[in-house]
Amino acid sequence: MTHQSASSAQPLSALPDARGRFGPYGGRFVPETLMRALVELEREYSAARSDPQFQRELDGLLSSFVGRPSPIYYARRLSEIAGGAQIWFKREDLNHTGAHKINNTLGQALLTLRMGKTRVIAETGAGQHGVATATACAHFGLPCVVYMGAEDVRRQRPNVFSMKLLGAEVRPVHSGSKTLRDAVNEALRDWMASVETTHYIIGSAIGPHPFPMMVRDFQSVIGKEARQQSLELWGRLPDVVVACVGGGSNAAGMFYPFIDDDEVRLVGVEAGGLSPRPGEHASPLTHGQPGVLHGSFSYVMQDEDGQTSPVHSVSAGLDYPGVGPEHAYWRDVGRVEYTECPDDKALSAFDLVAKTEGILPALESSHAIAKAMELAATLPKEKVVMVCLSGRGDKDAAEIARLRGEEY
Amino acid sequence: MSAIDDRFRELRDAGKKAFIPFVTAGDPSLQATAAVLETLARAGAAIAEVGIPYSDPIADGPVIQASYTRALDSGFRLQQLWPMIAGVQSRLGAMPLVSMVSYSIIQRLGSDQFLQQALEAGFSGAIVPDLLLEEGNQLREKCRQRDFSLIHLVTPTTPRERMLQIAQASTGFLYFVSVTGITGERDGLSAELLKQVEWLREQTDVPICVGFGISRPEHVRQLRDVADGVIVGSAIVRRLAESATPEEGVAKVGQLAGELIAALE
Numbered sequence: 001m002t003h004q005s006a007s008s009a010q011p012l013s014a015l016p017d018a019r020g021r022f023g024p025y026g027g028r029f030v031p032e033t034l035m036r037a038l039v040e041l042e043r044e045y046s047a048a049r050s051d052p053q054f055q056r057e058l059d060g061l062l063s064s065f066v067g068r069p070s071p072i073y074y075a076r077r078l079s080e081i082a083g084g085a086q087i088w089f090k091r092e093d094l095n096h097t098g099a100h101k102i103n104n105t106l107g108q109a110l111l112t113l114r115m116g117k118t119r120v121i122a123e124t125g126a127g128q129h130g131v132a133t134a135t136a137c138a139h140f141g142l143p144c145v146v147y148m149g150a151e152d153v154r155r156q157r158p159n160v161f162s163m164k165l166l167g168a169e170v171r172p173v174h175s176g177s178k179t180l181r182d183a184v185n186e187a188l189r190d191w192m193a194s195v196e197t198t199h200y201i202i203g204s205a206i207g208p209h210p211f212p213m214m215v216r217d218f219q220s221v222i223g224k225e226a227r228q229q230s231l232e233l234w235g236r237l238p239d240v241v242v243a244c245v246g247g248g249s250n251a252a253g254m255f256y257p258f259i260d261d262d263e264v265r266l267v268g269v270e271a272g273g274l275s276p277r278p279g280e281h282a283s284p285l286t287h288g289q290p291g292v293l294h295g296s297f298s299y300v301m302q303d304e305d306g307q308t309s310p311v312h313s314v315s316a317g318l319d320y321p322g323v324g325p326e327h328a329y330w331r332d333v334g335r336v337e338y339t340e341c342p343d344d345k346a347l348s349a350f351d352l353v354a355k356t357e358g359i360l361p362a363l364e365s366s367h368a369i370a371k372a373m374e375l376a377a378t379l380p381k382e383k384v385v386m387v388c389l390s391g392r393g394d395k396d397a398a399e400i401a402r403l404r405g406e407e408y
Numbered sequence: 409m410s411a412i413d414d415r416f417r418e419l420r421d422a423g424k425k426a427f428i429p430f431v432t433a434g435d436p437s438l439q440a441t442a443a444v445l446e447t448l449a450r451a452g453a454a455i456a457e458v459g460i461p462y463s464d465p466i467a468d469g470p471v472i473q474a475s476y477t478r479a480l481d482s483g484f485r486l487q488q489l490w491p492m493i494a495g496v497q498s499r500l501g502a503m504p505l506v507s508m509v510s511y512s513i514i515q516r517l518g519s520d521q522f523l524q525q526a527l528e529a530g531f532s533g534a535i536v537p538d539l540l541l542e543e544g545n546q547l548r549e550k551c552r553q554r555d556f557s558l559i560h561l562v563t564p565t566t567p568r569e570r571m572l573q574i575a576q577a578s579t580g581f582l583y584f585v586s587v588t589g590i591t592g593e594r595d596g597l598s599a600e601l602l603k604q605v606e607w608l609r610e611q612t613d614v615p616i617c618v619g620f621g622i623s624r625p626e627h628v629r630q631l632r633d634v635a636d637g638v639i640v641g642s643a644i645v646r647r648l649a650e651s652a653t654p655e656e657g658v659a660k661v662g663q664l665a666g667e668l669i670a671a672l673e
């Protein structure tokens with residue numbers, strides 16, 4: 001039986017509905033000022049989606065500029081250590097700019113041009129989305145402003161400098177928790193005033209409709225390739241697919257092409273932080289409840305008054321109190337299992353992958369790898385666990401040195 | 409009919425325009441908020457907006473954001489707001505109160521619970537800045553059943569046909585946002601704004617009040633001939649924030665209210 005959305009006989013892949021809803025989740029909870037731009041974006045995206053010229057242009061860039069398709073790679077020594085199933089990596093770390101984020105920013109930058117907008121803004125947590133946006137904007141000659149929490153500016157220095165080298169202006173955000181959530185707030189406020197000339201390239205599968213759908217679609221190149229590569233290599237699909245979940249874009253892109261393949265087990269890994277205690281993790285699907293944040297209805301960490309709660313993760317890209325609405329629905333209908341991985345296990349996985357595979361994984365991706373090793377240990381050798389290695393870890397080297405009290 | 413509808417009927421009969429101040433609940437304290445509301449009622453405010461602090465207000469500029477953060481940092485809770493509002497009602501004369509509240513808060517409480525508590529405390533309506541017309545059907549129906557005004561917003565980016573739909577759905581009054589942007593004081597009002605408000609005034613009976621950026625008597629004088637009221641937020645919140653004591657803040661706000669109300673006459 002394929003999983004179906006509760007209210008209709010449609011497969012999960014048919015969502016969202018016309019109102020931008022994944023079951024009860026999603027929608028649009030933003031000020032009226034942004035409505036016209038969202039309607040325009042929805043219209044243009046829908047036209048672009050069925051425009052072969054747009055697709056050709058995007059595919060061309062993904063191949064010649066990003067280096068797609070990204071390979072899948074057998075992590076042999078890591079699999080041996082885990083003991084059990086084979087662990088394979090989908091190598092998004094090998095993309096230009098070092099993470100999956102570029103798949104989305106090129107798509108949205110092309111849309112920016114299509115809509116005749118002349119300026120781009122973005123938020124960033126780890127800095128990967130900021131770098132990917134700055135890169136797309138440099139490529140197309142668009143001015144670019146990136147909002148970044150002051151705490152993240154500190155933990156992700158190398159990316160801050162890269163954005164500047166690429167010609168973007170980085171604006172540190174000092175309000176609230178000084179992390180990704182505050183950067184999104186500030187980008188939305190900029191957009192409130194600049195919406196007539198500016199496109200907001202949101203960095204994850206979050207925000208008001210059509211962003212969650214559009215970002216998922218642009219990121220789905222990950223899962224489409226992985227699916228095809230599996231069929232070519234083994235004549236079958238992987239048994240388990242694992243991805244880390246911050247806002248949920250790499251996971252949505254990895255899972256979506258498998259969503260109607262019920263035999264494939266899908267596992268999303270949130271940031272377990274220091275402990276499951278409030279404020280010490282960033283796992284809304286595991287510990288939160290449905291609520292409204294940043295323009296959509298989804299799971300969120302908030303208190304009984306609806307105030308967003310503080311969250312924590314060692315990795316800046318997962319340090320976010322909300323999550324994309326499609327994940328909320330996949331969770332509720334039981335299609336995807338969501339779990340969490342604590343900071344220390346992610347850091348150990350980082351170390352292990354560096355030393356056994358010769359790959360520095362992003363700290364975000366390290367959460368997924370740690371969970372994949374646990375899952376592999378429970379499965380026989382002929383099974384395949386495929387992990388989305390969403391990015392490279394060079395950006396994290398300085399922060400890891402700091403945590404260990406070592407010289408960088 | 410809510411107390412807001414009654415208020416606008418009286419104002420229209422008397423040929424007057426509404427001065428609608430905004431204050432953040434709990435900044436610097438709930439007692440201070442009560443004192444400010446009393447002062448505003450005495451100065452002649454038609455209606456007052458009470459901003460319920462929210463952790464992630466995306467429509468607000470630095471002044472109101474900072475006031476929300478201060479209120480939350482000093483422990484603001486909804487369960488303390490309701491008794492303060494209930495307690496101050498008897499000292500506000502005929503000035504109804506409207507809550508300015510993020511949909512995140514309403515959703516979390518549950519709309520029935522929110523409406524019950526707000527009504528019991530004595531609120532006559534709500535402005536929900538992140539609730540679009542399309543997402544508001546259920547809440548609108550619940551408000552209608554309870555004679556609780558649900559005030560919608562239109563902005564300079566709203567197409568004309570949509571403005572008419574929003575005007576039709578809005579109860580109490582219609583909030584006309586003066587700028588494409590966030591709250592905060594501005595130097596001047598655009599000629600285009602005045603034309604848009606004038607156009608809409610011809611199309612609908614719902615009272616139209618203009619807010620965002622209004623802070624000076626000359627803004628008020630420009631608007632009094634086209635709108636039914638003016639909403640003033642950041643200019644008030646800033647005066648409270650810049651005062652050494654709550655008493656000084658209340659006095660400054662009273663003075664500003666007096667000047668702006670005089671400009672409406």
Ligand SMILES: Cc1ncc(COP(=O)(O)O)c(C=O)c1O
Pocket residue numbers: 099100125126127128129203204205244245246247248249250251316317318362364365390391392
């Ligand atoms: C390498 C990497 N992986 C994952 C994430 C988390 O984002 P998402 O959940 O949208 O994929 C980030 C975010 O910055 C990232 O840089």
